[in-house]
Amino acid sequence: xxxxxxxxxxxxxxxxxxxxxxxxxxxxxxxxxxxxxxxxxxxxxxxxxxxxxxxxxxxxxxxxxxxxxxxxxxxxxxxxxxxxxxxxxxxxxxxxxxxxxxxxxxxxxxxxxxxxxxxxxxxxxxxxxxxxxxxxxxxxxxxxxxxxxxxxxxxxxxxxxxxxxxxxxxxxxxxxxxxxxxxxxxxxxxxxxxxxxxxxxxxxxxxxxxxxxxxxxxxxxxxxxxxxxxxxxxxxxxxxxxxxxxxxxxxxxxxxxxxxxxxxxxxxxxxxxxxxxxxxxxxxxxxxxxxxxxxxxxxxxxxxxxxxxxxxxxxxxxxxxxxxxxxxxxxxxxxxxxxxxxxxxxxxxxxxxxxxxxxxxxxxxxxxxxxxxxxxxxxxxxxxxxxxxxxxxxxxxxxxxxxxxxxxxxxxxxxxxxxxxxxxxxxxxxxxxxxxxxxxxxxxxxxxxxxxxxxx
RNA sequence: GUGGUUGUAGCUCAGUUGGUUAGAGCAUUGGUUUGUGGUACCAAGGGUCGCCGGUUCGAGCCCGGUCUUCCACCCCA
Numbered sequence: 362x363x364x365x366x367x368x369x370x371x372x373x374x375x376x377x378x379x380x381x382x383x384x385x386x387x388x389x390x391x392x393x394x395x396x397x398x399x400x401x402x403x404x405x406x407x408x409x410x411x412x413x414x415x416x417x418x419x420x421x422x423x424x425x426x427x428x429x430x431x432x433x434x435x436x437x438x439x440x441x442x443x444x445x446x447x448x449x450x451x452x453x454x455x456x457x458x459x460x461x462x463x464x465x466x467x468x469x470x471x472x473x474x475x476x477x478x479x480x481x482x483x484x485x486x487x488x489x490x491x492x493x494x495x496x497x498x499x500x501x502x503x504x505x506x507x508x509x510x511x512x513x514x515x516x517x518x519x520x521x522x523x524x525x526x527x528x529x530x531x532x533x534x535x536x537x538x539x540x541x542x543x544x545x546x547x548x549x550x551x552x553x554x555x556x557x558x559x560x561x562x563x564x565x566x567x568x569x570x571x572x573x574x575x576x577x578x579x580x581x582x583x584x585x586x587x588x589x590x591x592x593x594x595x596x597x598x599x600x601x602x603x604x605x606x607x608x609x610x611x612x613x614x615x616x617x618x619x620x621x622x623x624x625x626x627x628x629x630x631x632x633x634x635x636x637x638x639x640x641x642x643x644x645x646x647x648x649x650x651x652x653x654x655x656x657x658x659x660x661x662x663x664x665x666x667x668x669x670x671x672x673x674x675x676x677x678x679x680x681x682x683x684x685x686x687x688x689x690x691x692x693x694x695x696x697x698x699x700x701x702x703x704x705x706x707x708x709x710x711x712x713x714x715x716x717x718x719x720x721x722x723x724x725x726x727x728x729x730x731x732x733x734x735x736x737x738x739x740x741x742x743x744x745x746x747x748x749x750x751x752x753x754x755x756x757x758x759x760x761x762x763x764x765x766x767x768x769x770x771x772x773x774x775x776x777x778x779x780x781x782x783x784x785x786x787x788x789x790x791x792x793x794x795x796x797x798x799x800x801x802x803x804x805x806x807x808x809x810x811x812x813x814x815x816x817x
Numbered sequence: 818g819u820g821g822u823u824g825u826a827g828c829u830c831a832g833u834u835g836g837u838u839a840g841a842g843c844a845u846u847g848g849u850u851u852g853u854g855g856u857a858c859c860a861a862g863g864g865u866c867g868c869c870g871g872u873u874c875g876a877g878c879c880c881g882g883u884c885u886u887c888c889a890c891c892c893c894a
Contacts, residue, residue, distance in 0.1 A: 367867095367884090367885080370884085370885065370886085417892095418892090420818095420891070420892050420893090421892080421893095423818070423891095423892090424892075424893085463894090491894085493892095493893080493894095495891095495892075495893075496818085496891095497886085497887085498887070498888070498889090499887075499888085500894080501893075501894080502894090505894065506894090507894065508894095568892095657893075658893090669894095678893070678894070679893080679894065680894070681894070682893085682894065704894065705894080706893095706894030707894080708894070709894055710894090733852090733853085735852080765851080766851085766852060766853055766854085767850080767853080767854070768854095769853095769854085770853060770854035770855090771854055771855085772854090773854070774854050774855060775854095781853090781854085783852070783853075785852060787852090795852090795853095797853075797854090799854070799855090802853095802854085802855090804853085
């Protein structure tokens with residue numbers, strides 16, 4: 362037992378069935394991306410540390426996997442930092458590379474680095490694994506796939522409208538109904554902070570507000586107070602806590618709350634514009650919902666913020682997220698390039714589809730027919746037939762050993778192979794095949810053409 | 818990173834207040850059946866009880882550490 366090999370926590374092996382199911386999701390998403398006009402790129406699994414560090418906040422830095430320098434990495438460390446056990450300083454000494462934490466920052470780096478080759482607006486998609494040194498939980502892994510689509514070089518709100526349709530399109534294709542696309546706007550949050558006199562505490566304020574549906578109104582207020590937001594300001598928020606009703610009615614009440622804030626009003630107008638367009642265009646299976654408590658990725662989002670919630674029947678964190686970032690490439694030296702994008706969490710979508718039994722039965726690829734092996738002479742006869750079947754597109758194979766029939770039949774059963782072919786001395790001499798249907802148990806002797814007809 | 822939780826055969830799990838040689842079902846292998854699978858019956862193989870240490874005459878069981886699982890924080894797909 363002690364010698365039994367294992368894999369690091371938060372990572373997984375995938376068996377053939379799981380790979381087939383994952384491929385099904387990948388293909389569905391990729392198809393939608395391409396239908397919407399996005400082009401694929403790929404970036405390295407690891408980047409220079411300075412590309413990633415400081416882009417996701419302190420919390421994010423902690424969760425980035427650092428790669429130890431090769432060679433005698435201790436030789437070059439700062440003596441003082443080493444003696445002081447200053448991990449932070451030491452890290453930059455002994456590690457110069459880090460595993461990709463998401464796909465957005467590497468994309469921003471890509472855009473800046475290749476700015477002269479790119480035709481803007483640039484619509485790219487990217488499906489690759491990312492790594493986070495997080496503690497695993499259900500639906501949280503340390504290695505998982507993100508499927509991102511982003512547009513850079515356009516400030517048009519039509520992009521936001523397109524992304525909502527893209528979400529709807531993918532989840533409809535996956536037959537996952539009841540998905541909620543939540544939308545908010547950084548400008549609305551800034552506006553609220555402004556109105557309650559807490560502009561300088563925007564992050565603290567939104568982090569607390571974000572927990573509303575989880576810990577409730579009272580605790581949210583407590584947290585805000587403890588972060589130094591005034592009682593008077595919090596009382597101005599009261600209408601926010603009871604905000605409900607249709608998209609339009611929420612917008613109407615927000616308008617009055619935020620009338621004093623120019624930025625907040627701008628945010629409301631944006632959200633209203635998107636909602637009107639979506640109402641006009643319609644969604645197949647998803648629902649668009651305004652959620653002013655939604656506050657993710659504030660380190661770089663500047664406009665729209667998206668988050669996709671799984672159907673309420675499944676306990677699962679968000680299965681997608683995204684937003685607009687007006688100046689992400691600024692940190693890499695290319696200002697004034699606006700971007701907006703969304704991400705699909707493949708691993709979580711998998712868990713949701715599995716739980717709801719939504720994978721089509723056909724996703725698992727299997728062979729169509731197994732030839733039972735009776736011996737050398739028969740095997741060669743079978744392989745000749747198999748060669749012809751394969752060129753006709755029938756997935757077929759010969760059981761490699763002349764084992765007992767029971768064992769070979771069992772093997773066919775275990776693999777749920779629909780047909781077996783039995784060729785013994787008798788069939789060889791009459792140039793025929795005994796084809797057996799493993800589901801019904803029926804079998805009959807046929808010519809090669811007859812067999813081909815049945816298997817097609 | 819903080820707090821809690823879990824680990825016994827390939828898989829799912831029993832295992833009494835600490836007491837002989839740690840069990841079951843499923844799976845595997847062989848047989849009843851040498852050209853017919855799924856069903857049934859018979860038999861066999863398979864475990865240093867996650868790992869390291871401690872307490873004890875004696876530990877799967879108690880204690881500490883560690884890894885893993887899941888959960889709540891934090892954060893997030």
